[in-house]
Amino acid sequence: MGRIITITSGKGGVGKTTTSANLSASLALAGKRTIAVDTDIGLRNLDVVMGLENRVVYDIVNVAEGAVSLEQAWIKHKRVQGLYMLPASQSRNKNAVSVNDMKRIGQELKQKFDYVIIDCPAGIEQGFQNAIAAADEIIVVTTPEVSAVRDADRVIGLLENASKEKLQLIINRLKPAMVKRGEMMSTGDVTEILAISLLGVVPDDEKIIVSTNCGELAIFNPASVAGKAFKTIARRLLGEEVVAPRPVEASVNGAGVMNKLKHFFFGANDTHPA
Amino acid sequence: MNLLDFIFRRNGSSSSETAKNRLKLVLIQDRSSLPASLLDTLRDELLRVISKHVKVDKGDIEVSISRAQNYNTLVVNVPFRAPKRQLRKLATVTE
Numbered sequence: 531m532g533r534i535i536t537i538t539s540g541k542g543g544v545g546k547t548t549t550s551a552n553l554s555a556s557l558a559l560a561g562k563r564t565i566a567v568d569t570d571i572g573l574r575n576l577d578v579v580m581g582l583e584n585r586v587v588y589d590i591v592n593v594a595e596g597a598v599s600l601e602q603a604w605i606k607h608k609r610v611q612g613l614y615m616l617p618a619s620q621s622r623n624k625n626a627v628s629v630n631d632m633k634r635i636g637q638e639l640k641q642k643f644d645y646v647i648i649d650c651p652a653g654i655e656q657g658f659q660n661a662i663a664a665a666d667e668i669i670v671v672t673t674p675e676v677s678a679v680r681d682a683d684r685v686i687g688l689l690e691n692a693s694k695e696k697l698q699l700i701i702n703r704l705k706p707a708m709v710k711r712g713e714m715m716s717t718g719d720v721t722e723i724l725a726i727s728l729l730g731v732v733p734d735d736e737k738i739i740v741s742t743n744c745g746e747l748a749i750f751n752p753a754s755v756a757g758k759a760f761k762t763i764a765r766r767l768l769g770e771e772v773v774a775p776r777p778v779e780a781s782v783n784g785a786g787v788m789n790k791l792k793h794f795f796f797g798a799n800d801t802h803p804a
Numbered sequence: 805m806n807l808l809d810f811i812f813r814r815n816g817s818s819s820s821e822t823a824k825n826r827l828k829l830v831l832i833q834d835r836s837s838l839p840a841s842l843l844d845t846l847r848d849e850l851l852r853v854i855s856k857h858v859k860v861d862k863g864d865i866e867v868s869i870s871r872a873q874n875y876n877t878l879v880v881n882v883p884f885r886a887p888k889r890q891l892r893k894l895a896t897v898t899e
């Protein structure tokens with residue numbers, strides 16, 4: 531029996547799809563049969579982030595309606611052995627799939643995969659209810675910003691009410707240099723407020739855009755600090771104890787002369803991502 | 805915090821601290837927010853229980869929530885006339 535992990539956030543655009551794609555691929559690379567499921571019906575995106583957009587034929591709505599089998603709808607990744615993706619429908623609306631459909635699909639996928647990673651749409655409506663329905667575990671993604679953390683808190687409240695007990699947090703797009711200058715909330719600030727266990731921290735990384743431009747995943751770009759963080763997080767999911775790597779050099783670049791000076795005088799900072 | 809951070813941080817507070825404090829305040833409200841219908845339901849049920857013992861009018865019951873830093877208080881204000889039994893007694897006396 532596999533593990534179903536839903537990636538959710540409340541607020542939109544904080545990195546759920548990026549996280550789902552990179553964690554799924556990392557798990558597959560670790561030898562785990564993994565499927566990434568896009569439940570953002572009407573706003574399909576996981577396909578382009580994973581570079582699979584040209585191969586979509588059927589989608590999750592076709593499966594929910596019983597028109598096609600899961601095997602017909604999922605797409606096998608060519609580069610990563612053991613990695614699959616089940617696309618969302620682009621033309622239908624969120625009510626085309628019900629909580630019961632999702633439970634049934636989840637149960638079936640669990641029999642066939644070690645990991646089922648569900649990419650949840652933004653918001654707390656039907657799409658969210660669907661995405662969490664079958665989840666054994668939840669990863670809440672936030673950025674260190676007031677509105678994102680507030681929405682994450684709301685979602686955590688809803689998940690607790692829905693008796694989802696295994697909740698973990700990923701803080702995405704952290705800028706260590708800003709944290710150091712006191713201009714961005716730190717990992718400690720966010721975890722203190724949300725009070726769920728921290729799975730990992732992903733630094734803000736321009737190279738993510740380069741990756742998505744090409745439908746490549748950040749984990750395959752050796753220069754991507756975010757890619758590195760996603761790989762670390764996947765290892766934690768697999769049960770390894772991974773300590774945070776050395777502070778990310780990129781975080782000091784472009785942080786202005788004063789910070790470079792500080793860096794020179796006082797050495798690397800202690801705001802470790804990942 | 806190191807020396808230069810200290811020097812360059814004007815008047816000791818930073819925008820990240822402001823963010824954290826604002827979040828804490830807004831979350832106190834968010835976390836205690838109750839469905840709007842709850843106060844109505846409470847008023848109806850309280851009325852039912854209390855009127856077994858004393859005479860109250862629905863319109864007189866005030867139910868509200870008072871928020872403080874760390875806890876909330878349910879404030880129920882029920883003006884009533886007199887216990888039912890006394891009312892009955894009084895009635896017989898005046899007859």
Ligand SMILES: Nc1ncnc2c1ncn2[C@@H]1O[C@H](COP(=O)(O)OP(=O)(O)OP(=O)(O)O)[C@@H](O)[C@H]1O
Nearest residue numbers: 542543544545546547548652703733734735738756
């Ligand atoms: N660590 C990061 N560094 C830089 N950019 C990032 C990072 N993570 C995500 N992004 C960018 O942020 C944008 C939103 O990311 P993504 O689509 O993963 O968010 P989402 O939560 O799935 O959004 P939605 O709520 O719309 O589904 C994308 O342009 C993505 O490239």
Ligand SMILES: [Mg+2]
Nearest residue numbers: 546547570575
């Ligand atoms: Mg998304």
